[in-house]
Amino acid sequence: MSVSGLVIRPMGEAALLAEVDSLDAVLALHAGLDASRPDGVVELVPAARTVLVRVDPGRLPLVTARAWVERIARDAEAPADSASGEVVLDVVYDGADLTETAALLGASTEALVAAHTGAHWRVAFTGFAPGFGYLVSPDWPYDVPRLASPRSRVPAGSVGLAAGFSGAYPRETPGGWRLVGRSAAPLFDPTADAASSALLAPGAGVRFRAVRELIAPLRDVAPPPRDVAPPPREPTRRGRERADRRIRIIDPALFSSVQDLGRPGRAALGVARSGALDRGALRTANRLVGNPEDAAGVEVAIGGWSAVATADTWFAVTGAWGRVTLAGRQLDLDVAHPWPAGAELHLDWFAHGARAYLAVRGGVDVPPAVGSRSTDTMAGLGPARLQQGDELTIGPEPLSPIPAIDLAPWGAPPDDLDVPLAPGSRADWFAASALPMLFESTWTVSAQADRVGIRLDGPELPRARTVELPSEGMVPGALQVPPSGRPTILLADGPVTGGYPVIAVVTDAALDLLGQARPGTRIRFRHAR
Template sequence: MIRVLASGLLATTQDLGRSGWGHLGVPRSGPADPSSHHLANRLVGNAIQAATVEILRGGLTVEFLEPALFAVAGAPVGARVDGVPVAYGATVWARAGAVLSLAVPPFGLWSYLAVRGGFDVEPQLGSRSVDTLSGIGPPPLAQGQVVPIGDLVAGSPAAADGLIGLSDRRDVELRVSPGPRHEWFTRQARELLVTTEWTLSADTNRIAARLTGPELAFVEPRQLPTEGLQIGSIQVPPSGQPIVHLANHPPTGGYPVIAVVDEPDLPMLAQSLPGTVVRFARGAPGRRA
């Protein structure tokens, strides 16, 4: 077990998410940066479905109430155990009573704490993921909370096979395919989407990222009945400013989707700080463009 001494801005448990409930309006949820979540679990030898703690911009402090193997991946927080710096992206042993503290990372938003066995909070609808939009799942971690450690072990701890593409660059390029309503936008708007350098606004979280730039114009004013959304969907509200939907996106939306970001590219956007330059690129040859 661990005891939360300080939770920082936001700390939630995340696993693979609750697939199979979309027809009832329940989104998948899961980690904002799945690659870093998976890496943290591999480092401690966890099964793929084990829950980690996802931390927004550091600030988490926990006490280990039992000996444990842990690892931290994602945004490179400075990790200390009892005040002594420990390795990032590596397996670390903590004795019972040891205190782990995570500083604010120099870049990136989301870090992942894994312990061998996974965090054994009560699942809801088959998942330990916290959905910050609907409130489904265990509540975010709070000061004084005791979190059990489970037994979801798959094998021996592994060495890092690479620290997933995070850097202090302030620009990202995301691959896109046409969305189900791309014909609702003018040809100029469709070109602007992939030729503009968009700016990531401060209005970004686990749900979506809002971009600022030129207005994407519609062919004509139309109303769209609410319809399903895929993760990575780029919706355009009447303001003409695109919104990219992320891990906690709503299951439905009332704005047309001009394009969809390739899911493997979404962690780059999820980890980007406000002010980052965002470019969209049409998909590789052989895909629709």
């Protein structure tokens, strides 16, 4: 068979959006692409009517990727339904919306449960939250309306229905699906490697099994008897050294968090890239103290942050510009400095830029989640935002020395930004006047700016199409335009899928500039060369 209705749309400088005419075609195209992906494909993100193909243009040019997608679409076959290796979810069908949903569909609760457990489901795509799978089945006869008013809190493990989909919530989140039951299955494990972190990965087969009660899964290793305490473990010398090397937060500022270079290539599991918003600043800070470039540091927004070290170490501060003092003495930015035990390091309010990066020699050592130590504010992955009294362990000394000569870039982040844009996937959804307006206007960063995205103040971009767009894969830098007409630029913690049309995409190199944009920053867009 061949995939019908294929339209390939641009999605910035390093991605394509392959649009087809049905969810069955999405499943067939995604299966074919996944089975034949060439070197240079970073990730494949299926959605309701599209497959996002992200590439490394240095290894796989977009023109080559386009030809590959077209070839696979001609030869794609529907993925076979197989019961082998399918995931079985035990569900107690006592959801808050079960009775009302059955009545809406003109069925008894028994008939609704029988249809749900009798269907052979498949994970079509993930999104909304890490590990949240959108399940579809040719056996499922119902189109279920969402709640008129979404809940502010849906408990983890809730099993829900919406439109023609079913799904289970991996963690507590808001949600508008109708809840029919609950499961104790471990739907998402952030401590596992990326390949096995999500129980319901795209393409997996799923069956629901009705049970009267939920029994916690058995551990692989039985715990010791209650009356026999395990012998205490004597920490090694290296372990003691690491335990004694910490940063104690005195003032966490408006927002500060642990960040490294993030979780690229995990969007198909519903996991955003996250990581430092100004990656260049974090890399520079790490090089200055002799760390690997991807070591975790502290990202401080706006300033007003202070901490002490419990042992002698070295540090560097890069990114936003403001007064930096150690034990009351002012120090230079973009330079490595010794940090004596007990001395208070203070980052004053920033005069230029929005985010500074603190690197300590050895890096910040917190438990990784899905391969990264970064805090993802939207998905709740990684350590929580820093609070007063928090202590961060410093990792072991790196093998490389502190560089003898400072060659770090020097200069304050600009107050006005010139940002290059590559074509977006849905520019044709806008009126002819929208693109000239986007490039000819001066936009201002609004107060609604955080690690998820930046909402811009400026003229309204008129739409030519006002129908609802099925959710499709997103990339950092995408300019989504909601019905208000004013664009939002998605950043590192932004959603991996979205339902607003993307008119253009910020180039990857310019994303670091946006990491330093603060409310009031003026932005002019230009066409990327």
